Amino acid sequence: MFGNSYWSIVRPDAIAALHNEVFKKVLNWYYSVFIDNYPAKFHIAKAIPLPKDIKLTDDMEVLWDVYKELTRHFNELWNEVKRNSIKFDEFKKRYREADTSLLDLDIEIATRILKRCRFCEWKCGIDRTFTNKGMCRLNITSYVHSWFLHIGEEAPLVPSGTIFYGSCNFRCVFCQNWDISQENPYKGVEVNPRNLSLIQRELRINGARNINHVGGEPTPNLHNILASLKYLDINVPQLWNSNFYMSEEAMNLLIHVIDIWLPDFKYGNDECALRLSKVPKYMEVVTRNLKKAIEWGDMIIRHLVLPNHIECCSKSVLKWIADNIQKYRVIVNIMDQYRPEYKAYEYKDLSRRPSAHELEEVYRYADQLEILWRDVS
Numbered sequence: 571m572f573g574n575s576y577w578s579i580v581r582p583d584a585i586a587a588l589h590n591e592v593f594k595k596v597l598n599w600y601y602s603v604f605i606d607n608y609p610a611k612f613h614i615a616k617a618i619p620l621p622k623d624i625k626l627t628d629d630m631e632v633l634w635d636v637y638k639e640l641t642r643h644f645n646e647l648w649n650e651v652k653r654n655s656i657k658f659d660e661f662k663k664r665y666r667e668a669d670t671s672l673l674d675l676d677i678e679i680a681t682r683i684l685k686r687c688r689f690c691e692w693k694c695g696i697d698r699t700f701t702n703k704g705m706c707r708l709n710i711t712s713y714v715h716s717w718f719l720h721i722g723e724e725a726p727l728v729p730s731g732t733i734f735y736g737s738c739n740f741r742c743v744f745c746q747n748w749d750i751s752q753e754n755p756y757k758g759v760e761v762n763p764r765n766l767s768l769i770q771r772e773l774r775i776n777g778a779r780n781i782n783h784v785g786g787e788p789t790p791n792l793h794n795i796l797a798s799l800k801y802l803d804i805n806v807p808q809l810w811n812s813n814f815y816m817s818e819e820a821m822n823l824l825i826h827v828i829d830i831w832l833p834d835f836k837y838g839n840d841e842c843a844l845r846l847s848k849v850p851k852y853m854e855v856v857t858r859n860l861k862k863a864i865e866w867g868d869m870i871i872r873h874l875v876l877p878n879h880i881e882c883c884s885k886s887v888l889k890w891i892a893d894n895i896q897k898y899r900v901i902v903n904i905m906d907q908y909r910p911e912y913k914a915y916e917y918k919d920l921s922r923r924p925s926a927h928e929l930e931e932v933y934r935y936a937d938q939l940e941i942l943w944r945d946v947s
Contacts, residue, residue, distance in 0.1 A: 577721045577729050577777075583945070584721075584728035593726045596899050596942065599652070600726070600830040600868040603807040604779045608651055609661040610807055611867070612673060612799040615826040617661075618643050619668035626670065626678045633679055637822070640672045644826055658805045673799060676823045680793040684710060689820045690739045690789050691855045706737045706790035713737070713758035715750045715786075717769050719778055724870055724903055724946050727809070727832075731778025733769060734758075738787040740813055741848040742836075744876075744914040751786040752912075766798035774806040780830065784811035792820055799827055814856045814863075815849060821859055825866040833860060834872045838886020842879060846917070857890060864895050870946065874905040875932050878919040884932045892939040902943045904932055 843852030
């Protein structure tokens with residue numbers, strides 16, 4: 571485990587990020603949570619009680635109706651925290667954790683969805699309590715391949731308490747984590763919700779600014795991630811580091827617990843997504859989720875510049891951001907570290923690194939659109 575002295579030397583920009591007024595303004599909720607000024611959203615969800623006449627054994631339709639009602643209560647309390655700057659310790663004194671809460675409701679709904687899984691937009695519909703034959707190839711078990719204080723993430727996130735889950739619902743031909751996402755997702759440590767909460771606790775105590783759920787892809791592990799928060803008794807922002815191919819139902823469950831979103835906005839069109847990641851309806855699904863997520867937390871969008879994909883992907887992605895969610899002044903990390911990995915050499919357009927000319931063209935276009943992208947990574 572790296573001590574503060576190590577990462578602060580290697581990543582002085584992470585120290586500087588604490589005082590960066592742009593970051594503090596755009597990521598205000600996240601910053602307030604990681605310094606314990608505000609409670610993380612999962613603590614707010616724990617304070618919203620289930621109505622006394624409702625049981626978690628009720629029909630799914632009833633539970634979704636209650637979900638809508640409690641989401642209104644959640645939003646009211648979340649806004650009260652922000653409006654009155656209620657610190658974490660004060661919140662815990664003022665709002666007792668409910669015996670059966672909105673978080674419990676979210677956990678129950680997620681558990682039932684597993685019986686006919688539709689956590690992601692593939693909506694395989696398989697019973698994951700019985701089989702692992704869906705697109706993610708997981709049953710109910712989550713496999714964690716590593717967890718550590720990551721010093722390679724964006725400056726406001728470092729050190730990031732990163733948890734790498736095995737498996738993915740994409741089949742990216744250039745995946746840099748192909749060994750855990752595609753080849754052997756079961757090689758990691760089997761974890762249950764209590765194990766996950768202990769991992770998060772350890773990471774936070776050792777200096778993590780956030781808990782970074784990544785992979786692979788965290789979405790197939792949604793049930794265990796939600797349930798882990800039931801046991802987590804300390805304050806720490808929850809970060810969703812994802813390909814953003816979640817279903818609407820999964821998004822509805824995530825909005826109560828995720829403080830900062832880290833979407834990977836890969837492609838600017840469906841054709842490239844289908845050819846290189848084997849997923850249909852990419853733009854429809856990802857942009858739908860981006861629009862919802864930005865209403866429910868802070869966001870840093872990642873875009874990896876691919877060689878030969880400047881017009882079709884990089885510029886299209888940046889233009890969509892500028893036209894649709896730039897009013898929130900979202901931060902974009904334009905990533906230049908693509909290298910051919912896994913099966914990329916089988917694809918002529920991906921067989922080299924992006925050129926300096928290609929990167930400069932993307933940077934200039936981002937500046938033209940007034941995208942906030944500099945000094946992030």
